[in-house]
Amino acid sequence: MAREPSAEEILRAVEQHVSRHGISARLTSPGTADLSWQSLLDCRIVRSIETRDERSMKDKGRRADLAERPTYTDLAEHPVDPPADPDTSQRLELVLLGSLDEVPCEGCEGGRKECVACRGRGGRACPEFVKCDGCGGGIDACWDCDGTGRPRPRGKPTEPRPAGAPQRVRCVRCHRPDSACPTCLGRGRTDCTVCKGAGFVECQSCKGAGRVKHVQCGGAGLFTTWTGAVISHAPEVKTVEEPAPLYLRRPRDATAKGHWHGTTLTSTTDKLPDDLAPEHRAMIAPHLSVKENEVGRRVTLRHLPLARVTAHADPDRVYFAFPSRTGIEVVERPSRQRVVHFTAIGSAAVAVAVLVLVLVATVLN
Ligand SMILES: [Zn+2]
Ligand SMILES: [Zn+2]
Numbered sequence: 001m002a003r004e005p006s007a008e009e010i011l012r013a014v015e016q017h018v019s020r021h022g023i024s025a026r027l028t029s030p031g032t033a034d035l036s037w038q039s040l041l042d043c044r045i046v047r048s049i050e051t052r053d054e055r056s057m058k059d060k061g062r063r064a065d066l067a068e069r070p071t072y073t074d075l076a077e078h079p080v081d082p083p084a085d086p087d088t089s090q091r092l093e094l095v096l097l098g099s100l101d102e103v104p105c106e107g108c109e110g111g112r113k114e115c116v117a118c119r120g121r122g123g124r125a126c127p128e129f130v131k132c133d134g135c136g137g138g139i140d141a142c143w144d145c146d147g148t149g150r151p152r153p154r155g156k157p158t159e160p161r162p163a164g165a166p167q168r169v170r171c172v173r174c175h176r177p178d179s180a181c182p183t184c185l186g187r188g189r190t191d192c193t194v195c196k197g198a199g200f201v202e203c204q205s206c207k208g209a210g211r212v213k214h215v216q217c218g219g220a221g222l223f224t225t226w227t228g229a230v231i232s233h234a235p236e237v238k239t240v241e242e243p244a245p246l247y248l249r250r251p252r253d254a255t256a257k258g259h260w261h262g263t264t265l266t267s268t269t270d271k272l273p274d275d276l277a278p279e280h281r282a283m284i285a286p287h288l289s290v291k292e293n294e295v296g297r298r299v300t301l302r303h304l305p306l307a308r309v310t311a312h313a314d315p316d317r318v319y320f321a322f323p324s325r326t327g328i329e330v331v332e333r334p335s336r337q338r339v340v341h342f343t344a345i346g347s348a349a350v351a352v353a354v355l356v357l358v359l360v361a362t363v364l365n
């Protein structure tokens, strides 16, 4: 039904419903029924709130992209359209006209700094040779020349070789066979494994360059400076509700079946609909004043007239009536009086049961 039902129409619908229970009463006659309105409301107010922030900016390196950004001269006066839908967030970044500049980095030279790990040397000195760990670097390097290169005179017997000693090789210094340490071949020392005999180890941090990229300026040797602004729009939502009572929220009841009256307001000058109940108007009105920095709004509002009816001839039931697509829908619920009555019967039954048990127990004893 397209318009609000009158109290009389509601009562007539309930009257028809009541007759199903075999109760015939003229509910429209004075003193036969009570009707009170408990209409439902569902209202969502979304505002687009604008903020404008300006600040000095500094970023490492060259920011070529900033030249592409839109510019402004007076932030407060800069025209920006709010989003068409106030539920949408929007963010616009701007650059103050003429503020874009580049300053050299004071912490480096051309984006490079001396390497802290090697103090700019690119590495460190390292011994070329180390003592042979096979023979200890002493006289055991060669049993003929003791690692000196000058073999003992022939005929002079050497000490007997210890049993199980590793195989000896030809000495590179005295050239006697079967006498030198197999690890150093009689030299008594081996190449350093760290520098591989080079005498110098490259710095890991700068890979030998002695200089590293300056992190603060990103290795660019300069910073980009500008005055930037952000104009943003964000939705701010407020909901005002008079929800359906729990017993009407089940599917196919008032919230789903009812013919809600809907309205959408998009401007601060739009008026609330005339058919809105005064209490709903009073609930919504305080939330409609124009907020600071509000640049757009949408108020989505729907309400469903809902009447609570009791018929004096039928005290066990309460009727809820509301307009639906097909006419006036009536939903019935047991009245509180009836619920209390049943609860009382239930309690009485429990009391009787307890009494019987006590009696039985007494008899058995
Ligand atoms: Zn730098
Ligand atoms: Zn280094």
Ligand SMILES: [Zn+2]
Residues within 6 Å of the ligand: 126, 127, 128, 129, 192, 193, 194, 195, 196, 197, 198, 199, 200
């Ligand atoms: Zn070394």
Ligand SMILES: [Zn+2]
Residues within 6 Å of the ligand: 142, 143, 144, 145, 146, 147, 148, 149, 171, 172, 173, 174, 175, 176, 179, 180, 186
């Ligand atoms: Zn030797």
Ligand SMILES: [Zn+2]
Residues within 6 Å of the ligand: 132, 133, 134, 135, 136, 137, 141, 181, 182, 183, 184, 185, 186, 187, 188, 189
């Ligand atoms: Zn050796």
